[in-house]
Amino acid sequence: MPHDQGEHEALVIEDEAGNIEAQIVVDALQEVLIGKGLLTALEVTSAIAKLESPGIHLGAQVVVKAWTDPDYRARLRSDGRAAVQELKIPVTEARIIVVENTPELHNLITCTLCSCYPRSILGQPPSWYISKAYRARSVREPRRVLAEFGLDLSENIQLVVHDSNADMRYLVLPEPPEDLERFSLHELEALISRDHLIGVAREVA
Amino acid sequence: MKRFAAGDIVQVLALGKTGHVRIPHYIRNQIGRVTEYCGTYLNPEDLAVGNTAGRAVDLYRVAFSQRQLWPDDVIPQHDTLVIEIYDHWLAPAKETPNAP
Numbered sequence: 376m377p378h379d380q381g382e383h384e385a386l387v388i389e390d391e392a393g394n395i396e397a398q399i400v401v402d403a404l405q406e407v408l409i410g411k412g413l414l415t416a417l418e419v420t421s422a423i424a425k426l427e428s429p430g431i432h433l434g435a436q437v438v439v440k441a442w443t444d445p446d447y448r449a450r451l452r453s454d455g456r457a458a459v460q461e462l463k464i465p466v467t468e469a470r471i472i473v474v475e476n477t478p479e480l481h482n483l484i485t486c487t488l489c490s491c492y493p494r495s496i497l498g499q500p501p502s503w504y505i506s507k508a509y510r511a512r513s514v515r516e517p518r519r520v521l522a523e524f525g526l527d528l529s530e531n532i533q534l535v536v537h538d539s540n541a542d543m544r545y546l547v548l549p550e551p552p553e554d555l556e557r558f559s560l561h562e563l564e565a566l567i568s569r570d571h572l573i574g575v576a577r578e579v580a
Numbered sequence: 581m582k583r584f585a586a587g588d589i590v591q592v593l594a595l596g597k598t599g600h601v602r603i604p605h606y607i608r609n610q611i612g613r614v615t616e617y618c619g620t621y622l623n624p625e626d627l628a629v630g631n632t633a634g635r636a637v638d639l640y641r642v643a644f645s646q647r648q649l650w651p652d653d654v655i656p657q658h659d660t661l662v663i664e665i666y667d668h669w670l671a672p673a674k675e676t677p678n679a680p
Contacts (some may be wrong), residue, residue: 411650469621472609487606506679514661515606515650516648516650517646518655518659530656535659535662535663536659536660538664539664540663540664543618543620543639543641546642
């Protein structure tokens with residue numbers, strides 16, 4: 376990771392992740408279902424493992440392919456879902472829209488209504504992405520939010536915030552590092568963080 | 581029938597519907613520009629109450645000027661917000677100097 380993610384997350388997380396009531400209901404329901412033989416504990420853990428297996432390594436793979444293969448990049452921009460599937464990554468989202476950063480433009484992804492996120496390629500969203508503070512402030516004062524993530528975006532750069540409020544899911548295609556040829560594909564993938572792909576970080580180096 | 585094309589100016593309606601609506605309050609009544617047609621999708625207002633037999637509705641991505649959304653703030657003129665709006669929440673509108 377290019378920077379410590381623990382540092383800024385502490386700034387934006389609020390105390391709302393611990394939904395104790397829902398947890399109690401879920402635990403009770405699971406106990407009843409297992410007791411009645413309708414479900415096994417193994418089925419629960421394997422479902423959780425399946426849910427948690429996608430991660431940002433998949434998103435990073437897509438981005439590096441786009442950086443190093445112009446034809447792929449064009450296909451990714453026109454049909455994100457099909458281009459991701461080309462890499463044998465299973466996609467559950469109806470559509471993936473890839474938004475590209477340029478020297479003049481920066482993209483930021485949010486979901487003001489809940490926690491919509493391209494889980495097939497990025498895994499589960501970080502807790503700050505789900506927080507009410509990020510969901511409200513990412514549309515209300517996005518430049519201040521970026522500054523809190525350590526990104527002071529120049530006013531000359533256009534900021535486009537994408538609210539994934541409905542059926543589309545979004546992936547930011549960051550700009551490649553200037554000295555792209557210096558790195559192997561694996562090294563390039565390792566330079567990309569989840570924050571780049573949401574848009575709360577910009578420079579990949 | 582697709583009512584809008586990329587570039588069209590539209591206004592988001594304030595339908596006052598209750599239940600599971602996917603059009604946040606901050607965007608209602610605002611005027612923006614269609615950037616993309618996304619295809620047809622089952623209406624989340626139907627899906628939320630278990631009705632999977634409802635009519636699929638057109639979905640558009642619409643861009644708004646951040647300055648227009650938050651007029652009291654100092655915001656660079658080129659900053660925008662893009663959000664998905666279902667057809668029944670949109671009305672055609674006239675060109676305004678504020679549309680992105």
